[in-house]
Amino acid sequence: MSATVIDVPAQTRATDDPRVGLSAHIRHVRALIRRNVLWIRQDPESMFDVILMPIVFTLLFVFVFGGAIAGKGNQDVYVNYVVPGLMAMMGMNIAMGVGTGFNQDFQTGVMDRFRSLPISRASVLIAKISVEIGRLLVATAILLAVGFMLGLSVSNVPGLFAAIGLSMVFGSSVMWIFLTMGVVMKNAQAIQGMGFLVLMPLQFGSSIFSPPSTMPGWLQAFTDYNPLSSLADAARGLMNGGQPVAHDVMVTLLWSVVITAVMAPVAIHKYRTKN
């Protein structure tokens, strides 16, 4: 080097590196949420899944399986069974979309831009999850609207909101799993393939679509420990009473807390250190 080398300590500035403050953090998350909302305005088709999925699934399950499970002509009985279960299912399917969407985002240069800005790197992930919770709310509202048209009855309105809240909490915890996959896995197809492979047994091997009482013992053992069963049972109990819900609510919340506590730091770490 042409410059004179001076034997001084390497640092010419203080070695501290101030963290992003809370108010700045909230501002960043809001700016990033705005980005995702603008996407939807720019590309309304991206809402097709949350609008059509609850309609198609509800109609399919109620009219294809409803009669077989609850008896011919008893579809309205099955509506009351399956709609709380479908709330749990919506959360899973939207969570899977979080992974694929985030992965595609990573294929563009914009993530490099975000990661080279002086913002907390978690804010990008938190904004994504916030928007997806909003989309899940829309899907749940449509699901309930279709349900009411098909004869859904809710005896406990505060319980209905508690059920919605519970499925949001659990859904958002699963979003962290898929966000991690979105950061780590190579492409969106891989995430989707993997997601289906895991989600299908979890969704069908649960009390979402039919009572586990007719399943073989080993499967019942699985459904008992499946958090989706707890969520579906809790939602049913909260909306219509008739069964104790405290245990299922606790189990669902416990799962949510554990999944989030493990996967959120992993997702943020993977995002932070991604090459």
Next chain:
Amino acid sequence: MAAGTLVPMTRIDDNPTDGVRNAVTVRGLVKHYGETKALDGVDLDVREGTVRGVLGPNGAGKTTLVRILSTLLTPDSGRATVAGYDVVRQPRSLRRVIGLTGQYASVDEKLSGRENLYMIGRLLDLSRKDARARADGLLERFSLTDAAKRPASTYSGGMRRRLDLAASMIGSPSVLYLDEPTTGLDPRTRNEVWSEVRRMVGDGVTVLLTTQYMEEAEQLASELTVIDRGKVIANGGIDELKAKVGGRALRIRPADPLELRPTATALDDFGLTGPGSAVVDTATGTVLVPILSDEQLTAVVGALSARGITLADLSTELPSLDEVFLSLTGHRATAPDDQQTTQADRAYEEAAV
């Protein structure tokens, strides 16, 4: 990685005695991708307010270097400071003073130009009002006002690059990284981007420019570092390096082919043949003269008209990256037997996916 492995043993000349500080200081930077060394002990300085070109072929380690300096990658060893901030220990402070324009436009394609700039303004802690004003100001400056409301996906390649540059400028960075800013652009658009870069440099921004094109380095940079296989193979002023590799070549075509020889003789007589001598290329009916400066070019034309030689064509040629490499390293930049380079390339691609 343990921070302890990065504790500097190197002495750093952030404060050289000649008064011009380094904006970027890189010492012994090493980065592996598996078995491949993408960077193998790179040293580099960029003085404040100057443009340092980093020239090298694909896979030489240019992008890895930029990604480490923008805190997107962590080095395996060595150190780097930007505006006095350590890339490993002070990433947040460092990100506040840098701007990055990558090889691929890093804007959100689904958002309009204005929304892109507004969003980045907000992420850089500007108030709503300031973010809006800054966005509009930069759209104006980069001639994007008419397209401000259109999604970036509808922009042409050149417009996207300009939006990308505008996005890099929102935080008024003191150090700007341009990673192959014109790769894949047509010559006209390339010129547009170059003039924008010159304007930014005029504003006092320090620029680290990576490129595969000697011409681009010559257009924008005052100092040049040539890297190959993760190692610095040459370092110095542009003219210095050009002289080393033969500078530009002037290709002269006399109107009358019979004047080829007299043309060459005239140039030799006037002592205007720079570091080499005039070469007659009968196949193309031209005379090739190595030159070092624009003044020499003018002098050549004067000398020929003094001898009464009429010219049909006159063009300058820069040594290609290949020729630069050939003269500096004795091997071609993109030769098929360049296994290590392609391996580093592939390793990087894989790591990036």
